[in-house]
Amino acid sequence: MIREYTTTVEISGPLMLVDGVEGVAYEELVEIELPDGEIRHGKVLEIDSRMALVQLFEGSSGTGIAESKVRFLGKQVELGVSEEMLGRVFDGQGRPRAPFDTAPPIVPEKMKNINGAPINPYARDYPAEFIQTGFSSIDGINTLVRGQKLPVFSGSGLPHSAVAAQIARQARVVGEGESFAVVFAAMGITFEEADYFIRDFRKTGAMDRAVVFMNLASDPAIERISTPRMALTAAEYLAYEKDMHILVILTDMTNYCDALREISAARKEVPGRRGYPGYLYTDLSSIYERAGRIKGRKGSITQIPILTMPEDDKTHPIPDLTGYITEGQLILNRELHKKGIYPPMDVMESLSRLKDKGIGKGKTREDHADLFNQLMAAYSAGKDSRELAVILGAAALSPLDQKYLKFAEEYENRYISQGEHENRNIEETLDLGWELLKLLPRDEMKRIDPARLDKYWPVSEEDGPG
Amino acid sequence: MTRGTIDKIAGPLVVADGMKDARMYDLVYVSDYKLIGEIIELKGEKASIQVYEETGGLKPGDPVEATGKPLSVELGPGLVTAIYDGIQRPLDEIRKEAGDWITRGIGIRGLDHAKEWDFIPVAAVGLNVTGGEVLGEVPETNIITHRIMVPPEVSGEIVWMSEAGKFNIDTIIAKLKISDGSILELPMYHNWPVRKPRPIAEKKAPEEPLITGQRVIDAFFPLGKGGTACVPGPFGSGKTVIQHQLAKWADAEMVIYVGCGERGNEMTDVLQEFPELEDPKSGEPLINRTVLVANTSNMPVAAREASVYTGITIGEYFRDMGYSVALMADSTSRWAEAMREMSGRLEEMPGEEGYPAYLGTRIAEFYERAGNVKCRGGDRNGALTVVGAVSPAGGDLSDPVVQATLRVVKVFWSLQAKLAYARHFPAIGWLDSYSLYTDNLKEYYDKALGPEWVPMVKEAISLLQREANLLEIARLVGAESLSPEDQLILFTARSLREDFLHQNAFHEVDTYTSIVKQKLMMEVIMHTNAEMRKAIRGSVSPGDLFELPLKEEIARMSYIPEDHLDDIEAIKEHVNSQINDLIEKEQTA
Numbered sequence A: 001m002i003r004e005y006t007t008t009v010e011i012s013g014p015l016m017l018v019d020g021v022e023g024v025a026y027e028e029l030v031e032i033e034l035p036d037g038e039i040r041h042g043k044v045l046e047i048d049s050r051m052a053l054v055q056l057f058e059g060s061s062g063t064g065i066a067e068s069k070v071r072f073l074g075k076q077v078e079l080g081v082s083e084e085m086l087g088r089v090f091d092g093q094g095r096p097r098a099p100f101d102t103a104p105p106i107v108p109e110k111m112k113n114i115n116g117a118p119i120n121p122y123a124r125d126y127p128a129e130f131i132q133t134g135f136s137s138i139d140g141i142n143t144l145v146r147g148q149k150l151p152v153f154s155g156s157g158l159p160h161s162a163v164a165a166q167i168a169r170q171a172r173v174v175g176e177g178e179s180f181a182v183v184f185a186a187m188g189i190t191f192e193e194a195d196y197f198i199r200d201f202r203k204t205g206a207m208d209r210a211v212v213f214m215n216l217a218s219d220p221a222i223e224r225i226s227t228p229r230m231a232l233t234a235a236e237y238l239a240y241e242k243d244m245h246i247l248v249i250l251t252d253m254t255n256y257c258d259a260l261r262e263i264s265a266a267r268k269e270v271p272g273r274r275g276y277p278g279y280l281y282t283d284l285s286s287i288y289e290r291a292g293r294i295k296g297r298k299g300s301i302t303q304i305p306i307l308t309m310p311e312d313d314k315t316h317p318i319p320d321l322t323g324y325i326t327e328g329q330l331i332l333n334r335e336l337h338k339k340g341i342y343p344p345m346d347v348m349e350s351l352s353r354l355k356d357k358g359i360g361k362g363k364t365r366e367d368h369a370d371l372f373n374q375l376m377a378a379y380s381a382g383k384d385s386r387e388l389a390v391i392l393g394a395a396a397l398s399p400l401d402q403k404y405l406k407f408a409e410e411y412e413n414r415y416i417s418q419g420e421h422e423n424r425n426i427e428e429t430l431d432l433g434w435e436l437l438k439l440l441p442r443d444e445m446k447r448i449d450p451a452r453l454d455k456y457w458p459v460s461e462e463d464g465p466g
Numbered sequence B: 001m002t003r004g005t006i007d008k009i010a011g012p013l014v015v016a017d018g019m020k021d022a023r024m025y026d027l028v029y030v031s032d033y034k035l036i037g038e039i040i041e042l043k044g045e046k047a048s049i050q051v052y053e054e055t056g057g058l059k060p061g062d063p064v065e066a067t068g069k070p071l072s073v074e075l076g077p078g079l080v081t082a083i084y085d086g087i088q089r090p091l092d093e094i095r096k097e098a099g100d101w102i103t104r105g106i107g108i109r110g111l112d113h114a115k116e117w118d119f120i121p122v123a124a125v126g127l128n129v130t131g132g133e134v135l136g137e138v139p140e141t142n143i144i145t146h147r148i149m150v151p152p153e154v155s156g157e158i159v160w161m162s163e164a165g166k167f168n169i170d171t172i173i174a175k176l177k178i179s180d181g182s183i184l185e186l187p188m189y190h191n192w193p194v195r196k197p198r199p200i201a202e203k204k205a206p207e208e209p210l211i212t213g214q215r216v217i218d219a220f221f222p223l224g225k226g227g228t229a230c231v232p233g234p235f236g237s238g239k240t241v242i243q244h245q246l247a248k249w250a251d252a253e254m255v256i257y258v259g260c261g262e263r264g265n266e267m268t269d270v271l272q273e274f275p276e277l278e279d280p281k282s283g284e285p286l287i288n289r290t291v292l293v294a295n296t297s298n299m300p301v302a303a304r305e306a307s308v309y310t311g312i313t314i315g316e317y318f319r320d321m322g323y324s325v326a327l328m329a330d331s332t333s334r335w336a337e338a339m340r341e342m343s344g345r346l347e348e349m350p351g352e353e354g355y356p357a358y359l360g361t362r363i364a365e366f367y368e369r370a371g372n373v374k375c376r377g378g379d380r381n382g383a384l385t386v387v388g389a390v391s392p393a394g395g396d397l398s399d400p401v402v403q404a405t406l407r408v409v410k411v412f413w414s415l416q417a418k419l420a421y422a423r424h425f426p427a428i429g430w431l432d433s434y435s436l437y438t439d440n441l442k443e444y445y446d447k448a449l450g451p452e453w454v455p456m457v458k459e460a461i462s463l464l465q466r467e468a469n470l471l472e473i474a475r476l477v478g479a480e481s482l483s484p485e486d487q488l489i490l491f492t493a494r495s496l497r498e499d500f501l502h503q504n505a506f507h508e509v510d511t512y513t514s515i516v517k518q519k520l521m522m523e524v525i526m527h528t529n530a531e532m533r534k535a536i537r538g539s540v541s542p543g544d545l546f547e548l549p550l551k552e553e554i555a556r557m558s559y560i561p562e563d564h565l566d567d568i569e570a571i572k573e574h575v576n577s578q579i580n581d582l583i584e585k586e587q588t589a
Ligand SMILES: Nc1ncnc2c1ncn2[C@@H]1O[C@H](COP(=O)(O)OP(=O)(O)O)[C@@H](O)[C@H]1O
Pocket: A351, A352, A353, A354, B233, B234, B235, B236, B237, B238, B239, B240, B241, B242, B425, B426, B427, B503, B504, B505, B506
């Protein structure tokens, strides 16, 4: 049943109030026909027995919106899905996006509600399969596993796009040839950034196994609220109905949150921290928790949301609430970036919460956990030495502190740092770790099991103190 | 029964008209989907309802039906090993019915009413009984005997008792003649409203520690059985790992784990691990003493608000049976945020940070349901220990939820981001954390570990405090310019931190340390400290002492299995001989 009204009584920002409606449902999809025939979309945000408050995806700018016809479509926002989506570029509402994609719309196999439904925690399978990204700072230290949600916290001007593109290019599960695809959702990023991804995908052949949803900076801000949900709906279809392993990249979540704030402000809700609505945590979780594995299903969804921290501040509500939901975070560091280190990964503050079950014997290598602990401890000690050197001067450091200092330098320059097209396998990453640890005295290896230490670093190899 | 119609829908809040006869906190069914909701405000004929399921697709005019009963849980055999959502719907059953995603309007009861249990009567006909009295027993798992009790607020004379047998929970197992002369039939379960604390006979101060096997907790900041604790910290600081560690290793008889608005995978982790892990005391799979309540962040927000009450009511029920119960809630901040969200939608006047003005009251009421108690209806003692994680915005402890929680709880485990970055886990800060139970528990520790334990811990803590001061000085003037004795303090404090407080939750042995082993470990460190101090006073060079190989042996103590504790004892001898050798060497030189 389609009902049409011309009783819009108020428009403010992205919201529109329609009077005298009947039989309209909460969250229902709305179509607005402007006097010139242009069609816009929206959904019902609040409804009572007389009025419907409608959120306009494309905004309220333009002439004659107040005179337009408002149709309630009797369904919620849906995305038509099919395997034809692979290789295509859509806009934030699921239509082919020119100039990147000029082909006709896909013929959907089925329609899916973009809000999805919460995965029953009882149906989840714990993510435990190691994904090799080719970055030592991720694979060795903050290991990513299939079904994980691991965001990149970045700052303006930092190379998060390059990192994300490289992950999309290189990510694979060791020893498996299963079908793999990337779903990429851009929210409010510039044409240039978007173009960078698309070109990178095309150049490396990744495009054939990619689905792209694109809302650019110049596109309607409110559309950004549905863009990630469109992308995840496509991902769920491919993962759980077509048995594919999907890597979802969402960039930039900060723009998404700002769009949410805009709606909240227009509704005059009590603002929370920095003006973001109090339900931001819940809203974000309805996106991030769509990552995962499900028992008995082959496919999986791994998420890498990217966000730029305003003023590089990790306690800003967007990174803060994201970190509370995601299974760790990869943090890019401005100082490392200035030193010319790519990727400028802050391994100390970064964390992969799921790494413990994804590493070790049969997954990466038996020595991985010990090695990781020792590298972290050594780098931490090295950074302390560096601080000390700033205060006291390098010459005043004890011989041991000097070794740690040297270790920290080498660790940054050789382990964290690598080329934009350098794809290290896990063996190379682990071996490099051992090589660097050997810059330190062997008896500093407190975090390593003695038997393992003997195996990977026989006593005979030690150069002796000094 | 009151019937009304939907007037307005805004997210999880539905306003219904024509609800004049409804009462606050009545459970309601919303629309033909029969979504479950609870009345949280009444104004004239209008009732504001928080709906525990997604409200998309609801329309004004849809029917609303008040049941006249408050939101309650079913209490009886079948709770142990269950996994529930925030309003006690079994997630495993939901999956059977609805598949891998949670859909709406699923009405599955909390307990399995078909399953049959072995029932053994305990009470006899003719007895006058009151609420809490045990009527019979059901061996529910190998470690939990489920005591079927007279429901609270019921009393009377037993006029009929069932024989032993195999029954489902609907079976009448006793009949009481109550004060008005009528006969009350009692099945094996009863309902209890989640927002109402279950009555007890008497509350006492905690007398025994809840041994957790976590060294920094048991030794430095112990929690009493029946006590309350909070674990605030920014994300990644280790709140969940600590809660999981307690759920695994705490010496409680029952564990209720409430995943409140947190990650789905963390619940999966528990679900997959607990059937595999053994309770160190009984050797039984941990799941056999566990009830899980999982309302993850993406599940409906109103049910998240209810989940902590569902959990604590189940906890109280097992406490009433005379068990020591531990409840973990991860995270209470999500519960508070759910309250904030509903309060915002009701357009209530906001307090701090948009939280409702009654936030502090609700938090206090929740923790007050913990306690070391004398149970009603018989000579049993039970305890309900409550540990809440708090997730302050930006990790800032001035957060209203943290502050309201600190006003009521007695133990504060302060998680420090700095320690977590340095991968010092558990990242419980030794300078800021506290336990107000130390004095109550002294008697227990004196008996269990000898009178030397408490003073030894005090000395260790004071060493760490002095370390903090000395590090400040050392940063300015360099560690070398400290006096030899101060250098020893730094040495020992480092050893305490790295070899005692640091504990790897994921290491097979290190994950759990008995208090006997804790004492041995601490003794080795403090013994070394004492011997070194003597040597230094005998003017042995501290640098040489700190280079002795004993350092490595001490560093590996935590990995010595519980059945090889002699090996730790032996370290003391090695310490003595190494230090003596050094003294001799320096004297001859
Ligand atoms: N006791 C511990 N031993 C080893 N690792 C730990 C410990 N506590 C925390 N961690 C590490 O820190 C990570 C984050 O801990 P978690 O409890 O999930 O933090 P939070 O709940 O505070 O966000 C874990 O995934 C783990 O890697």
